[in-house]
Amino acid sequence: MKNMLLLISLAGLLCGCAGPATKYERAGVAMGTTVGLTIYAPAGEAEELADQVQDLLDETEQELSWRLQDSQISRINASAGKQEGYDLSGELAEHLHLLWQVSEDSDGAFDLTIAPVVRLWDIDRWALEDAEHLTGEIVPDKAQVAQKLTLTGYERVRFDEGSEDETQGAGERIYLPEGYMLDLGAAGKGLACDRVLALLEGRLQGQTGDPAARGAILSLGGNILTYGSKPDGSAWKVGITDPENPGDYLGVLTLTGTNFVTTSGDYERYVEVDGARYHHIIDPATGYPADSGVRSVTILSDRGMLGDALSTACFVLGAEKGMQLAAKYDVEILMVTDDGELVMSEGMKKVFTR
Ligand code: FAD
Ligand code: MG
Numbered sequence: 001m002k003n004m005l006l007l008i009s010l011a012g013l014l015c016g017c018a019g020p021a022t023k024y025e026r027a028g029v030a031m032g033t034t035v036g037l038t039i040y041a042p043a044g045e046a047e048e049l050a051d052q053v054q055d056l057l058d059e060t061e062q063e064l065s066w067r068l069q070d071s072q073i074s075r076i077n078a079s080a081g082k083q084e085g086y087d088l089s090g091e092l093a094e095h096l097h098l099l100w101q102v103s104e105d106s107d108g109a110f111d112l113t114i115a116p117v118v119r120l121w122d123i124d125r126w127a128l129e130d131a132e133h134l135t136g137e138i139v140p141d142k143a144q145v146a147q148k149l150t151l152t153g154y155e156r157v158r159f160d161e162g163s164e165d166e167t168q169g170a171g172e173r174i175y176l177p178e179g180y181m182l183d184l185g186a187a188g189k190g191l192a193c194d195r196v197l198a199l200l201e202g203r204l205q206g207q208t209g210d211p212a213a214r215g216a217i218l219s220l221g222g223n224i225l226t227y228g229s230k231p232d233g234s235a236w237k238v239g240i241t242d243p244e245n246p247g248d249y250l251g252v253l254t255l256t257g258t259n260f261v262t263t264s265g266d267y268e269r270y271v272e273v274d275g276a277r278y279h280h281i282i283d284p285a286t287g288y289p290a291d292s293g294v295r296s297v298t299i300l301s302d303r304g305m306l307g308d309a310l311s312t313a314c315f316v317l318g319a320e321k322g323m324q325l326a327a328k329y330d331v332e333i334l335m336v337t338d339d340g341e342l343v344m345s346e347g348m349k350k351v352f353t354r
Contacts, residue, residue: 011294018041021214021231026050030057031065031189033221039294042216043157049203053196053218059191063092064184066115066287067124077115081178085158093159093172099187101155102309106325110313111284113176115183116151120144120287123269124282126227131244138273145287151179152284186281190262190308193218193225195260199306200227218244222268223308224261240352243267243295243336249353250336253300265296265336292318293338300332300348306333319343 007050024046030033039046039052066073072092072172079086079152083343088096098113119138176182184191196218204214206228217236226236238261239249250262253261266289270279283290297314301307314322319335326333332348344352
């Protein structure tokens, strides 16, 4: 018996086993929304990893929030109109390029410079207070919307190689015209999910002699990341909210391994004024909440920030053009139209069950 125990512990040492994977759950808050995290890993490891995920989300918020004065995005915004522009870090330059490209490929339905119009609508206030108790003007005056629209337009954002002068930084520079602002509300949660995936891969992948499968599922507002697998091998199930009854699901996606599922809907942040619903996804062509005939768009992709930007873009574009944009980026899409019809790509049909 003693020998048997010795053998077991020796085997444990040799394979680096850290005990069986258990289910560890954590709830939190980041980026103005709720965080739900489930990790399947040996107990101590899961808890430590959950701390790291929360720290990473907080760091990403500090970097990207246009509400925090010292964030990278606020510093870029403060450089608007300045001849020297702003020196970007390599990673941020890459992200902003991709968001610029989605702006271009969606004909400006997604616009990384929409912030002045979003600020005018004061959408943040809708989340802070119960809509019933909102006071003052909610719907801005048409002339004000038109004026703010003159401070938007991704086409006028310029990037170029950094200066030779080291005091100005050697990285890539971004130049915003006077009065312009960047708003990563439509893509920042997806970017955060990309970073969490890199962390999970670093921590959970390739564990030699792993005693059980390791995996995790993160929910950050409307953004879901699945990674790895559960100890019992069962699939990840991601519910698709019914826009008509947000407490209910329209169906479920059955997924394995790594996936990003991102949803944009008109039921997430909105106010009702005189029977009309005003939601937080703005059509950059009009400066008003998009009215393209869809109530929600879900994108299934292998990159989080891209999926997030595309869910917003396709919401503004509507069913037909939204399908085309999703096909161009090779992502799967599910749209719920105003009359409750489901429009899906072929790949989405394979994983969706009513
Ligand atoms: P999405 O469709 O992904 O994005 C909609 C958001 O994108 C809008 O709210 C607007 O900001 C912007 N947008 C609207 N139309 C367009 C368009 N056509 N093109 C491009 N962008 C558009 N919420 C809080 O209440 N408090 C916070 O402190 C807070 N901090 C945040 C910090 C970060 C880094 C991020 C990423 C988000 C934060 N949020 C916060 C949430 C944020 O304000 C948005 O409500 C949220 O990101 C919307 O995500 P969504 O998935 O619902 O919609
Ligand atoms: Mg989005």
